Structure formats: structure tokens, C-alpha cells
Amino acid sequence: MTAPAAQELDERCFLSAQSMPSLKVSEHFQVVKLLGEGSYGKVMLAVHRKRGTPMALKFFPRQSTTLASFLREYNLSLSYCTHPSLTRALGIFFSTPTYYVFAQQAGLYGDLYSVIVSEVGVDEECVQRVMSQLSGAVTHLHSLGFVHRDIKPENIFLCDSSCRWVKLGDFGLARSVGTTVRAVWYESPFCTPEVEPAKEPQKEREWDETEEEEEMEDIWITVETSIDSWALGVLVYCLLTGCFPWQESTHDDRGYRKFKEWFDREAEKEEKLRDGEWRSGEEIDSYTIMKENRRDNPVPSQFEGLSMLVMTLLKELLHPEPKQRGSPEEILSYLGGPWLTETEVEEQRKAEEAEKEARKIREAGGVEEKLLREGRGER
Template sequence: MTAAAAQELDERCFLSAQSLPSLKLSDHFRVVKLLGEGSYGKVMLAVHRKRGTPMALKIFPRETTSLSSFLREYNLSLSYCTHPSLTRALGIFFSTPSYYVFAQQAGLYGDLYSVIVSEVGVSEERVQRVMAQLSGAVTHLHSLGFVHRDIKPENIFLCDASCRWVKLGDFGLARAVGSSVRAVWYESPFCTPEVEPAKEAEKEMERRVCEGTEEQMEDIWVSVEPSIDSWALGVLVYCLLTGCFPWEESTHDDRGYRRYKEWFHREAEKEKIGDGKWSNEEERDSCLEDNPPPSQFAGLSPLVMTLFKELLHPEPKRRGSPEEILSYLGGPWLMETELEEKRKAEEAEKEAIKIREVGGVADELIREGRGER
């Protein structure tokens, strides 16, 4: 499936390259405003002059963008992003003397990053609503044989102000499952721990340059796997709930990540106890001790911590799939929500007891009225 998907995408790119028209943008579109920009280029909100349809134009500078990468992103978005929470291209693509351009669905309410309040996040109801949609979108993309590889708030676009409909976009880094790519480390909590060797290689290369060593290092290559997206979704859940990141980077020298990993492994040892899989009594006693989550996870419920153990598993082969998010919806992801639910349950129980007591008294009065006593 994955090899077939990659081959099919390549064929679509080859065919579309033969029919790429050259147009003057202003003849066909009225540009309204800038929606976003990045290293790839920029996205402009525009209105089609003949149809009057609003759309987003993704504009790539030709001098820094290869035709193949432009056509790959366009065709992937056009042909494979059929899920309602994936941003789809609209079948309009063209070139100008300076740019490559394609049209896509517009997120008229900005991106997810714009609604996250620093150190606060967004409401838990919105978080679960967003993650339910993204779970389906990413699972759909994986089922077609592709991994997004760049899930972050800036690439999730809003179709309304309440996050009732969001769309994952920006497929410039998407690749077929199982393909090999050069490992690139970047300082971000979204960067998976399995590419840490690339950071070490980068340091070694800098050292050699400083020493004037001419010897080149071989690139490190990694396989593109769905677990990359699972990691990013786990970090995104934390970001939405707290308005912060759990760590600066997922490497052994980052204190926040190191504390999380230590907690994670203690949890794994506790699970062994449940199966009777400890090597000695000392290990067993150590595992039975309380294991509170790291301080950066204070205020998060046990339910969402279990979800983190699935999505943020340090070992990529044992990382849970995006679809597993659905199993954790509906329950409390914040401790304050859990406490509120318990309070409501206790009040409901008290009310039920009162009703039963009143009902018992009423039955007794009825029996007395009938002369049964």
C-alpha cells in the first residue's frame, strides 16, 4: 500500500507537470489579505474574480522551491486529503514568472495557535473537540499511506471561532510511510526523540569545522513512520490544555523531558508488578512506591496522563496510534474537571438518597391511611 501510494503520487506529479499553466495572478484573483507566511512562502486570502469564491492561495517563490516539491504538496492535498478535517486543494494551480501557486480551502478564522492563551491553553471542551477531529484526519492520512510530519498549532486552521471545525494543512513535509528521509534535528518539543542522534552529529560536525577538519560525516537516515505524528499529537494535547510545552526539546539533556522519561519508566515498572514481572523484592518494593507525574504535568488528570503514555512513548515502535485518542474522549483531562464531576456525582447521590427517604415516608403514610398498621 505505501509503495503504491508513493508511486501513484509520483505519477500524478508527472502528469500535472505537463499541464502547469502560466497565469497572471491579478487577472484571475483579487487578493484580500495575508493569512500566513513561513519558510515555504506565504498564504493569501483571495477571491476568484469570475466565481466570487473565497479561497487561500499558497504562494511559493520559484527561486527557493523545486517544481517537484510544489507539485507533490499540491497533488497530495488535491487527491488524498478527502477527510473533512484535512485542508484540500481546489484544483487550481499555476505559475508566474516569480512564483508557483495553488488554491486551497481557506481557514477564515486563523489558526489554532492564535486561540491558545499563554500558560492557560483553551477550554477542555475545545481541546477534546479539536483532538477528536485531528485523530480522524491523521488516521485517514495514515490509512492512505502518508505521514504528515509537521503537526503543530500553526498548521491547524479554524473554520469557525469555537473550533467546532478545524482542518490540518501544510503538507510540504508529508511523505509516504516507510520511505527514508535524512534525519533533521530541530529545537522543538514536536521533534521526536528518535532523531536525537542527528543533534549529536550536528554537534560533532560543528566541532570538526572549528578544528578545521575536512573529513565529512555521513548523513543519518530514518524511516518515515506514523509514530512521528502520534508524538506531535501528544505534545499538541499538552499545549492546548496548559498553554505551555512539556519540554523545550525531547533529548536527554533537557531537564523537563528527562523527568518525564524517568516517570514513564517507573510507570512501566509498576505495570510489570501487575503482571508479576519483577526481578527481585527490592525492585518490587521500589515499584510499589507512589510515582507522581513530573511537576510540569500538575493539574492534569490520570486519564490524560494515560493518553500521554500512549502517544508520548519514548520508543517509536511502541507508540500508540492517533486513533487511540478517541478512547479517552468524554472523561476529564484536567484535575479541576475531575473534581467538579466528582462533586456533581456526590450531589446527585445525596439527592437520590433524599428522594428515596421521602418516598419511604410517603409509602408509610399511605399504608397508615389505608389502616394497614
């Protein structure tokens, strides 16, 4: 799947390079407002003058953008982002004297970052709704042989104010599965722990300007779908709490170190139980084991408000070993249950009340049946 996908994308880029027109933006579009900007360039909301169609125009400065990278992102978005929760290009691309530009579907309600309340997060139902959509979108992208590599709230765009329809966008870092890329460490919880070895050489390169670059040996990694799984796990935490679980995914970070120590103890316990120490006749799974082990191995303090159900999901997505990390599709198995402790407690209280009512009804029914039998002279 990987090689054909990459080859096909390269062919599309080659063909589109032969037919890219040069246009004047103001002649064809009415620019309305700025939607966002970053290191890549900027995105403007615009209306096509002839069609009257609203769209987002993504501007890439020619001075800092190669034509190849521009065409890769455009063609990937145009031809492969057919899932309803992936932002798709609209088939319009052109150049100006200073920019490469392509048109894409517009997220008129901003991005996911804008609705996350600091230290509070987003409503739990909303979180599950968003993650359900992203699970499908990322799984679709992976099935075609591509990895997004830059999933974060700023790259998830809203089609309504209630997050009932979201779209993952910005495919500038997307690469085909199996591609070899230079490991780049950056200080972010979304940066996977497997690139930690690149941290020190990179810092040395940044601080020592006299260092001969050829003497600094690069670290290379293979692009795998587990990169996106990690980002989705961090995103779940961010949406539920309005915080990040750690500043960076390295052993220097106290928050990550606490998580890794908890994870290792949990994995050790699970391994022992799978080796035959579990109660005979009972089904074994990560959720059951975690509940059993809750007192002996309490979750790290930054996870205390989360239910065992979502902790089981995070244990899958945030596995320190990339080859053992769960897939985005697994998120679907955890929808519908409580993801916050307070919701878990409330559901348990309701279940207990329902059981009490059911018991009263059963007991009342038993008394009534007994009276009927006595009335008929039965013993």
C-alpha cells in the same frame, strides 16, 4: 498500502508537470491580504475574478523550491485530503516568473496558534473538540499511507472563531509510510525522541565549517505513523496549558527527563501488575493502574494540572518507544471525560451530591412504604 500510494502520487506529479500553465496573478485573482508566511513562502487570501470564489493562494519561491516538492504537496492535498478536517487544494496550480502557486481552501479565522492563551491554553471543551477532528483527519491520512510529519498549532487552520471546524494543512513534509529519510534533529517539543542521535552530529556540522561533509555520517530513519502520534500528544498538552511540556525531547532537557523517569516507573509498575500482582477479579488497564500508583509515582510538576484520564492518553501518545506509541484514533476513547484536574474534582463533587440526593429519595421512599404498611395493619 504504502508502495501503491507513493507510486500513485508520483504518477500524478508526473502528469501535472506536463500541464502546468504560466499565469499572471493579477489577471485571474484579486489578492486581498496576507494570511501567513514562513520558510516555505507565503499564503495570500484571494478572490477568483471570474468565479468570485475566495481561496488561499500558496506561493513557493522558485529559487528555493524544487518543482517536484511543489507538485508533491499540491497533488497530495488535491487527491488525498478528502477528510473535512484536512485542507484541500482546489485544482488550480500555475507558475509565475518567481513563484510556483496553487490554490487551496482558505482558513479565514487564522490558525490554532493565534487562539492559544500563553500559560492558560484553550477552553477544555474546545480542546476535546479540536482533538476529535484532528484524530479523524490524521487517521484518514494514515489509512491512505501518508504521514504528515509537521503537526503543530501553526499548521491547523480555523474555519470559525470557536474552533468548531478546524483543518490540518501544510503537507510539505508529508511522506509515505515506510519511506527512509535523513534524521533531522531540531530544538522543539514536537521533535520525536528517536531522532536524538542526530543531535550531536548536526550541531557539529553547524559549528565546524571546516569539517568535511562526507566524513559526517548521516542517520536515517523510517517514516512511521508514530511521528504524528507524538505531535498530537504534545499538542494536547499545549492546548490544555498554554505551555510546552519541555523545550526539546532529549535527555539534556530537564522537563523531558522528568517525564521519561516518571514514564519508566509507571511502565515498570504496570508490568509487575500484569504479571499477576493485581487484585484478582478486577479489570486491569492503564487508567486504573495510574490511579492506584498516583501517590507512589506522582506526575511530573509540569503535568500537575491534568487529570488522570488525559495523563493516560498522553502516556499512550508520548511513549518514548515509537513502535509502542498509541495511534491518533485512540484519542476518541478519551473524549467526554475530564482532562483537567479542576474539572475532575468538580465532576466528582456533582456525582457525590447526586448520590446524596438519590439516597434521601430512597430513604424517604422507604419511610413512606413503612407508614402505608402500618396503616393497612401489616407488620
